[in-house]
Amino acid sequence: MMIYRLTSLSACLIAILYPGSIKATEWHDIEHHFSGVVDTRVGYVDSDKSYLTGGLGKLSADAGTQVSLSQLGLSYQAQWGDAWSSRLVANAYVDGINNGVGLTEAMVRYRDIPTESGIRVDVEFGLMYPNISLENVATAWASPYSLTYSTINSWLGEEVRHIGLSTTIEFLGKYRQSAHDFSLTGEALMYNDTSGAMLAWHGWTQSSRQTLLQETIPITAIPAMQPGGMLAEQAANSDPFTELDDRIGGHVVAKWTWRNHGSMQAGYYDNNANTHIVKQGQYAWLTQFGHVGAKWLLPYGVNLVSQYMQGSTLMTNTDGVPVVDNDFxxxxxxxxxxxxxxxxxxxxxxxxxxxxxxxPEDNNNEDGQSMTLAYQYQLDRPWFIQLEYNVIDSTRPARRYLNLPIDLIEQQWQLSSRYFF
Incomplete structure (x- = not known):
């Protein structure tokens, strides 16, 4: 499975990095730009076992004190003339749990010059995130606001990525003497057929980790996955970047921006998976959700960032009988x-x-709330010291399978040095 996945993905990435439609260009005619982030942390967690180490805790670290390289991110961009560019993003982690280095994004982009009426076309193809996050807007998909992502963006970083084609049409107001910009994005996507599996089996989590291209994600062992259970054929690890049914999913996003005030967006995502397909223990999950978000400048220089997501995910056996059917x-x-x-x-x-x-023996119900408090101090233009506190109060009946309390309050303290370059 790993060899097949890397072979098929490599073929797609070769097409991304060496697009035949771009005129041959000498190396010295290309503009090269590197940027990155180095994030080292000391943290303390008061919790049960992390979801990454076989438990059902909501945080990415086990209980106790940790010292980690939380993110070493590197972004390389090449620019051909005014319209064509390509970008590679790699991340590395040394956290004692899932040490690794690998690609997280790879794409080629065509961004046209606006017409006289302010219409611009922006097309991207490659390994990318769906156009959703309002939080992860810094280098290498880091968040400038907090060390730990929201539950929405933690899930996106874990298993909602794809190889696809994204086309955006922008209507720029400044060409019409207006402060209002509008855009409409349509995305065609593949290699995301298992999206929803981790949301079912460990629920919402909070982390700052992006799954690397070559990685698979361990699934918490539950009784239904034991021999004789309805989920016994499921592989021990979920592969978030696999293509099982050769079907194309879709995602649309509409956005309005009022310059110097803020922006609002709304979208709908459907991976269009055929849930009758299973290959080597990987099931196709039909995952669909709507999302809305806003960034707004409030009085006294306070910025509001908010997002909401609601949807469903379904996994069936090969006869189409529902096995996991969740709303979220x-x-x-x-x-x-x-x-x-x-x-x-x-x-x-x-x-x-x-x-x-x-x-039976696969209860995915959960309910929870969380709060994050973060303070950041800028030592120098690219160097920040950040202190953060997270608390999560959640109820998940499946914890009884592991002889853990159903109701759990988890806390995390972190001190970080982040250097952007």
């Missing part, structure tokens, strides 16, 4: 304020998964 939602509101060398961010969240199937 998550939403957060974040306020942040910058002054001089300081930034303070406060984020509150609510999330849930509703289990609609009757599969």
């Amino acid at each position: 939602h998550s939403g957060y509101i974040m306020l942040n304020k910058r002054w001089s060398q300081h930034r303070v961010s406060v984020r509150i969240e609510d999330f849930s998964v509703t289990d609609n199937d009757d599969t």
